[in-house]
Amino acid sequence: MPISLERMIHFVPPNIEKMRAKVPDLVNKVDVVLGNLEDAIPADAKSDARNGFIQLARENEFGSTGLWTRVNCLNSPWFLDDVMEIVQTVGDKLDVVMLPKVEGAWDIHYLDQLLAQLEAKGGLGKPILIHAILETAEGVKNVEQIAAASPRMHGMSLGPADLAASRGMKTTRVGGGHPDYAVLSDSDNSGVRTAFQQDLWHYTVGKMVDACLSYGLKPFYGPFGDFSDPQACESQFRNAFLMGCLGAWSLHPSQIEIAKKVFSPDPAEVAFARKILDAMPDGTGAVMIDGKMQDDATWKQAKVIVDLAQLVSSKDKELAEVYGF
Ligand SMILES: CCC(=O)SCCNC(=O)CCNC(=O)[C@H](O)C(C)(C)COP(=O)(O)OP(=O)(O)OC[C@H]1O[C@@H](n2cnc3c(N)ncnc32)[C@H](O)[C@@H]1OP(=O)(O)O
Ligand SMILES: O=CC(=O)O
Numbered sequence: 074m075p076i077s078l079e080r081m082i083h084f085v086p087p088n089i090e091k092m093r094a095k096v097p098d099l100v101n102k103v104d105v106v107l108g109n110l111e112d113a114i115p116a117d118a119k120s121d122a123r124n125g126f127i128q129l130a131r132e133n134e135f136g137s138t139g140l141w142t143r144v145n146c147l148n149s150p151w152f153l154d155d156v157m158e159i160v161q162t163v164g165d166k167l168d169v170v171m172l173p174k175v176e177g178a179w180d181i182h183y184l185d186q187l188l189a190q191l192e193a194k195g196g197l198g199k200p201i202l203i204h205a206i207l208e209t210a211e212g213v214k215n216v217e218q219i220a221a222a223s224p225r226m227h228g229m230s231l232g233p234a235d236l237a238a239s240r241g242m243k244t245t246r247v248g249g250g251h252p253d254y255a256v257l258s259d260s261d262n263s264g265v266r267t268a269f270q271q272d273l274w275h276y277t278v279g280k281m282v283d284a285c286l287s288y289g290l291k292p293f294y295g296p297f298g299d300f301s302d303p304q305a306c307e308s309q310f311r312n313a314f315l316m317g318c319l320g321a322w323s324l325h326p327s328q329i330e331i332a333k334k335v336f337s338p339d340p341a342e343v344a345f346a347r348k349i350l351d352a353m354p355d356g357t358g359a360v361m362i363d364g365k366m367q368d369d370a371t372w373k374q375a376k377v378i379v380d381l382a383q384l385v386s387s388k389d390k391e392l393a394e395v396y397g398f
């Protein structure tokens with residue numbers, strides 16, 4: 074698995090010329106540029122989106138920024154042409170195919186073989202990876218088999234909008250919380266009861282993180298649809314980050330900075346993690362730092378944070394200075 078920074082997977086609708094024109098600037102601002110061919114692209118613009126993606130892939134140099142596409146789902150009339158045309162034209166530039174509505178390992182096996190055939194035919198040297206969207210009830214049930222389905226598996230993203238529909242959840246929101254999903258406290262002496270809002274996505278994110286990490290894959294939170302509520306977006310992203318996710322989707326330029334802030338570790342946390350590593354050079358034993366017990370397990374926690382800070386620093390010189398690398 075290539076080690077790459079993927080704090081935000083930035084969605085671009087490639088059928089729109091004005092959006093394609095923003096790609097050279099985006100390459101310097103985001104970690105991944107994704108050309109979206111699936112939902113949000115009108116049915117009569119599917120081939121324009123595919124051609125637009127091929128054009129933007131040809132016209133830009135991406136350097137360390139990832140180039141991904143989200144193809145249409147397997148049972149659509151567009152999937153086969155999406156994969157065939159894109160891999161045969163710009164397969165050498167493509168890092169990852171995001172596959173929506175994955176239900177089980179069989180979906181991954183099919184794409185895996187198709188990519189292998191096209192790579193062999195085109196003489197491509199670098200394998201194209203697969204990223205699954207976890208967005209159906211059946212997919213969640215089969216998440217471990219999906220994670221284990223192929224060495225091409227890069228990771229997974231939670232797709233809260235399709236998942237809500239698939240499960241029959243009663244919400245029209247794209248990710249985030251819901252005011253009615255709450256636990257009511259007992260009444261106090263004056264009869265006041267407080268509703269504590271809960272995280273609708275906690276169970277699925279936890280299940281996805283465990284499936285991904287058991288097979289060496291990367292877990293991601295997906296879309297947050299209310300662009301007018303950056304605070305709620307940040308909170309949803311942060312919950313995902315704390316639970317193990319490495320990034321989230323940005324659908325609008327305003328979400329790029331939110332993802333960058335959340336998925337780059339907090340400088341104070343990095344400083345504390347470095348103290349732990351310095352205090353336990355061989356990673357064993359027990360020491361006290363600022364009144365807190367540290368041992369082999371917290372050394373490993375600290376290593377996760379310091380490794381991520383180092384990866385962020387390799388791309389972001391400003392943060393490298395803040396972290397002191
Ligand atoms: C729900 C489940 C899912 O499948 S989520 C994934 C599918 N949805 C998407 O991919 C949506 C991606 N986003 C978009 O297409 C646009 O952001 C939509 C939603 C249409 C809103 O665009 P618009 O009405 O132009 O917003 P705006 O006026 O606030 O834009 C301000 C400036 O930013 C630009 N912008 C907007 N979105 C993007 C984007 N994704 N990437 C790059 N640039 C973007 C706009 O063009 C606009 O630019 P300018 O200031 O006019 O030059
Ligand atoms: O594709 C994403 C989703 O939330 O649905």
Ligand SMILES: [Mg+2]
Nearest residue numbers: 112208232235
């Ligand atoms: Mg979806």
